[in-house]
Amino acid sequence: MTVKLVRTQGVTAPAGFRATGIPAGIKASGKLDLALVFNEGPDHHAAGVFTRNQIKAAPVQWSQQVLTTGRLRAVILNSGGANACTGPLGFQDTHATAEAVAAALSDWGTETGAIEVAVCSTGLIGDRLPMDKVLAGVTEIVHEMAGGLTGGEEAARAIMTTDTVPKQVALHADSWTVGGMAKGAGMLAPSLATMLVVITTDAVAGPEMLRAALNKATGRTFDRLDIDGSCSTNDTVLLLASGASEVTPSQEDLDAAVLAVCDDLCAQLQADAEGVTKRVAITVAGAANEEEALVAARAVARDSLVKTALFGSDPNWGRVLAAVGIAPVALDPQRISVSFNGSPVCVDGAGAPGAREVDLSGEDIDVLIELFAGDASATIRTTDLSHAYVEENSAYSS
Amino acid sequence: MTVKLVRTQGVTAPAGFRATGIPAGIKASGKLDLALVFNEGPDHHAAGVFTRNQIKAAPVQWSQQVLTTGRLRAVILNSGGANACTGPLGFQDTHATAEAVAAALSDWGTETGAIEVAVCSTGLIGDRLPMDKVLAGVTEIVHEMAGGLTGGEEAARAIMTTDTVPKQVALHADSWTVGGMAKGAGMLAPSLATMLVVITTDAVAGPEMLRAALNKATGRTFDRLDIDGSCSTNDTVLLLASGASEVTPSQEDLDAAVLAVCDDLCAQLQADAEGVTKRVAITVAGAANEEEALVAARAVARDSLVKTALFGSDPNWGRVLAAVGIAPVALDPQRISVSFNGSPVCVDGAGAPGAREVDLSGEDIDVLIELFAGDASATIRTTDLSHAYVEENSAYSS
Structure with missing residues (x-):
């Protein structure tokens, strides 16, 4: 076709x-x-x-x-x-x-x-x-x-x-x-x-x-x-x-x-989401199964601290780990890794060299999290959490 | 004592x-x-x-x-x-x-x-x-x-x-x-x-x-x-x-x-929470059990649309219903009721007279949600979602 x-x-x-x-x-x-x-x-x-x-x-x-x-x-x-x-x-x-x-x-x-x-x-x-x-x-x-x-x-x-x-x-x-x-x-x-x-x-x-x-x-x-x-x-x-x-x-x-x-x-x-300044894709790989990959990706996609950091183009990968760590999914804290736009920022559960200097100033941000618990993966699309989001939603009904 | x-x-x-x-x-x-x-x-x-x-x-x-x-x-x-x-x-x-x-x-x-x-x-x-x-x-x-x-x-x-x-x-x-x-x-x-x-x-x-x-x-x-x-x-x-x-x-x-x-x-x-302008207490009453009361109250307390509305002193009770409706708890959509600071804004699942005029300009907001599914209740303390929260958290590590 x-x-x-x-x-x-x-x-x-x-x-x-x-x-x-x-x-x-x-x-x-x-x-x-x-x-x-x-x-x-x-x-x-x-x-x-x-x-x-x-x-x-x-x-x-x-x-x-x-x-x-x-x-x-x-x-x-x-x-x-x-x-x-x-x-x-x-x-x-x-x-x-x-x-x-x-x-x-x-x-x-x-x-x-x-x-x-x-x-x-x-x-x-x-x-x-x-x-x-x-x-x-x-x-x-x-x-x-x-x-x-x-x-x-x-x-x-x-x-x-x-x-x-x-x-x-x-x-x-x-x-x-x-x-x-x-x-x-x-x-x-x-x-x-x-x-x-x-x-x-x-x-x-x-x-x-x-x-x-x-x-x-x-x-x-x-x-x-x-x-x-x-x-x-x-x-x-x-x-x-x-x-x-x-x-x-x-x-x-x-x-x-x-x-x-x-x-x-x-x-x-x-x-065109409300207040969007960044289009963000959160991919979780190496999950025990697809459902857990989704749950973990969604937990990160919803985390206000991750979303505000991305709004600020701040490669604050620790917030990604904190967010995924509270998701009810299998993961290996000693091996978990994170990359932003292809640049490793966390390897084996600890910071990678140059992690704080990764450039996130563009409009698209890909976050990849590898759990080392299996072979399943899933992606959630989300956006950053911006001033415009707060502005638009604090005055909607009035 | x-x-x-x-x-x-x-x-x-x-x-x-x-x-x-x-x-x-x-x-x-x-x-x-x-x-x-x-x-x-x-x-x-x-x-x-x-x-x-x-x-x-x-x-x-x-x-x-x-x-x-x-x-x-x-x-x-x-x-x-x-x-x-x-x-x-x-x-x-x-x-x-x-x-x-x-x-x-x-x-x-x-x-x-x-x-x-x-x-x-x-x-x-x-x-x-x-x-x-x-x-x-x-x-x-x-x-x-x-x-x-x-x-x-x-x-x-x-x-x-x-x-x-x-x-x-x-x-x-x-x-x-x-x-x-x-x-x-x-x-x-x-x-x-x-x-x-x-x-x-x-x-x-x-x-x-x-x-x-x-x-x-x-x-x-x-x-x-x-x-x-x-x-x-x-x-x-x-x-x-x-x-x-x-x-x-x-x-x-x-x-x-x-x-x-x-x-x-x-x-x-x-x-003293980051960016707080309102201290908010979300109480869910009439839940099937205390665990469900907590789950429902937490769902509302975490909802960005509820939190931004409260930042705007906007009695947008529909967002409270939308938030509690997605929680995995028993509730009766035909009877559910909501009040803000003691003023009923939603009764039997529909808007109450004067709901849009409730004054939420003060620093403390009590949200009471009655599910009509049982006798249990619980309260979650939270805050609004403000510009200051976004500001503070988009520039923390830098």
Whole structure:
């Protein structure tokens, strides 16, 4: 399979998908805040992965139920409010939104039920959505979308919150395509490291095949992006297949394509994370097993003292050892080694010559930790902890 | 038992203890950097609690071995270098320090073996100590200490690193006393939430009685102080008993006195934590058991988004729910409630009227989370995440 990744295209790159974004007035700023992704078919297969947070937003509760059918005709997404922790009335709002999308699509000529409409929301937790604006927006956006087959970028823009750039990518295989968009600049964490992602494909693939590809891909990408250890109430990743290419890829090829799209979106999320000044990859090698490699890498990726040192371009490797030493994993304190950007800073548990002079002034920092407890390895993507992170997050709801 | 807490006294408040601090030249700044606490007896009973980090500094490895005897005559402590991750040579340095203290005390007239001397170090991880200065300092400090029965405050000052004030306290019971000193302004975390603490008492108490009192006290105090989730390679808490009061308290009274001293030192550590602008207490109530209450409270206490919101005096309770929701504990999403400083902000999983207007501009913030899963509760002390924290920790080793 020869593939080409293009970042100027997104969810409307595959055949059979329409999308757009509009300003519905949910955000006080008047910016784009409502997005629709519509699958024209002929197939309407879908799979989803959701936050593992016990506190699930109303749209997550709704979409999880919808996805049990393995079928989706449309996804409606809003920024400007998470509709999380809003009680039974918040769930009614989500339900009403899905009903309104179904009614508008039916009016437009595509008979649709609410059960075929997933809902995603992002923004501040705890407030009800302005439903008059949401419902008026739904009618408008269906008409807007009817205008053409493009609009992926508007949709990607309409789901932004503290993101500074829209995130989208398309992967063109020989005769079929996968496209995706993502948003999420904070609250990126394990158990699903992003807020909202929609991936589309014109491949012919049933729900089981989609589910397998999506689970494998998110496990190696979004689940391994950990910006601040926080995990959202709204995290959702959806994969929709139209079958419009009439090509049925092998499971292996579909897996590879979905993984590549998720990996690229993941890199875009990391690069635009709140307050990021360094893109950091923490790799743990020589672990007893992959799970322990992940646990150890995550412990380092979440350590505030490591993250602030990296912000200061300070090769303070002792903090890396202190962080990994508290992780519940097997390691050999007499042999453990650490390198920064390929330069050894700690060998056999003690400082290497020149360790304090390693130059970390660039934007990318690779941290490699070798535990000498086995053969497994894993990488977590994270960022530094900067003044800008503190600034942005100390004044978000106000 | 009637008791009185006095913060102007420390480890030399109980009878039978001498201490002092000197500038030995370990710190480039020329500030106090070497402390000695000496137990004149008649008893020399002791107990210790150490970091659970797998990467243990040389002085921790040494002192753990020493404490297996249940006996201590002296504790030598240095700031200006952690002597962690320094390999076999670093361990030899610790051993040589203990030998030097024993020799100097023997010269002075108190026959002492190295096995009766605990060693504590704090500072940057990864560098060898300047042993010429340490060993010269040891001789000097024993002579200095010989001068009088006070000196607790100098000792408390000599163990400071990024601390801005010395921390000490004495508890006077009817006819016996417990005194203590502590240092630690960063790397405060679970599994032992401080860097170095020495507690002294003139009560008559054997090693078993001391160990029981110390374990109970640290479990409820230092283990529940979590500033940044990081855990040091050097954390050490020591309790020494001279028996000089000739009073044998009940286990219950000793437990209460040691707990009160640890609790007060803990509050002092929290108040002087790196970059602190808010003292925050996270209480989880209605948990299935105490362990789950602790796990949930710790998850919230470590959440960067919660901590930055509190820095901004922002009653962003949704972040509290998102943080507790990812903790592996039983909770009822439909009933969970949160209050800030006694004002309900979330009731039955949804926002309470006026939640966004709760005033958090003061220096103390109490967060109460009720899970409705049982009757257990626990409190974790933490702080906000401020610009000053980032500043201080991005430029520590340089």
